[in-house]
Amino acid sequence: MSKPFVFLLPGMLCxxxxxxxxxxxxxAGFTLGIPVFRGFDCFDAMASHVLAQAPPRFSxxxxxxxxxxxxxxxxxxxxxxxxxVVMDMGVHAVTPGETERNLRLLKLAAxxxxxxxxxxxxxxxxxxxxxxDITLTTAIRTMVLRNELDDLRGQLLAAERRHDQSRYxxxxxHKVHIICGDSDNWNPPELHQHMHAQLADSxxxxxxQCGHMAPMxxxxxxxxxxxxxxxxxxx
Numbered sequence: 001m002s003k004p005f006v007f008l009l010p011g012m013l014c015x016x017x018x019x020x021x022x023x024x025x026x027x028a029g030f031t032l033g034i035p036v037f038r039g040f041d042c043f044d045a046m047a048s049h050v051l052a053q054a055p056p057r058f059s060x061x062x063x064x065x066x067x068x069x070x071x072x073x074x075x076x077x078x079x080x081x082x083x084x085v086v087m088d089m090g091v092h093a094v095t096p097g098e099t100e101r102n103l104r105l106l107k108l109a110a111x112x113x114x115x116x117x118x119x120x121x122x123x124x125x126x127x128x129x130x131x132x133d134i135t136l137t138t139a140i141r142t143m144v145l146r147n148e149l150d151d152l153r154g155q156l157l158a159a160e161r162r163h164d165q166s167r168y169x170x171x172x173x174h175k176v177h178i179i180c181g182d183s184d185n186w187n188p189p190e191l192h193q194h195m196h197a198q199l200a201d202s203x204x205x206x207x208x209q210c211g212h213m214a215p216m217x218x219x220x221x222x223x224x225x226x227x228x229x230x231x232x233x234x235x
Contacts, residue, residue: 004082005055006030006230010037011064011088012155013114017143018063021219022226030230033058037069038147041154043162047072059083059230063215064186065155067091071165078174083230087179087222088212090187091195093164102156109149117152118144126211127183136216169198176202177229179222181210203229 006026008019016023016034023032033053040046046069059082062070067089074081109117118141123131130136176199180192189206196204205225210218 003029003031005058006032007050007058007060008032008034009062009066009069011066013144013147013152015143015146017139018215022215022223025223025227038151041157043068043072043158047076051077056080057082061085061226064088068162074174075168081174082234084174085177085229087214088181088184088187090191091165094160099160106153109152114145114147124185126213126217127209129209130217139216140213169195173200178202178204179214179225180206181212181214182206182208183210184212186212
């Protein structure tokens with residue numbers, strides 16, 4: 001019997017490295033697909049890219065920007081999705097000042113390269129207790145530097161073009177599992193609590209002493225939840 005198929009969808013400037021610990025925990029029981037969203041500038045196109053390589057039935061685990069793609073998958077092909085997990089993500093529309101912040105980030109990248117982007121992002125993206133964790137910060141920095149400036153530009157453009165996905169929530173009947181770090185500065189717990197409240201069927205787990213990069217910061221906690229949720233009976 002073939003193993004259940006699970007997509008692990010990474011966030012902005014991330015790739016399979018963000019799922020290193022989850023891959024190790026899940027690969028024995030699941031077939032894993034990890035698309036990389038370099039070269040895209042639209043979440044709809046990212047979702048089409050995933051669907052083009054998807055089997056008839058699959059589960060989704062998504063982090064950050066990958067969660068935006070996951071929500072498009074759930075909107076477009078709910079009948080094909082089995083288990084659905086998102087973490088450290090938002091569904092809100094473009095916020096005031098967001099375009100200006102993106103322009104400042106692109107200017108920083110143009111002047112100092114993605115090294116400057118990584119150096120400015122990492123302290124904001126992880127729990128303050130982990131800022132001196134060389135293993136963690138080096139892994140994130142190395143992952144970011146595998147991208148090009150055009151990848152950052154395209155993914156920021158995708159974010160600016162995004163739909164207000166909060167309008168989908170009340171109509172969704174699929175069970176949604178949600179994970180958030182209690183110290184996520186990028187998409188704070190209150191955003192996830194609001195999402196949880198709007199959904200007909202959802203579970204929310206807030207991981208203590210964890211920032212935005214939950215799969216890398218708290219892999220044991222994330223893995224335990226994924227192994228539990230992905231093994232739940234369907235129907």
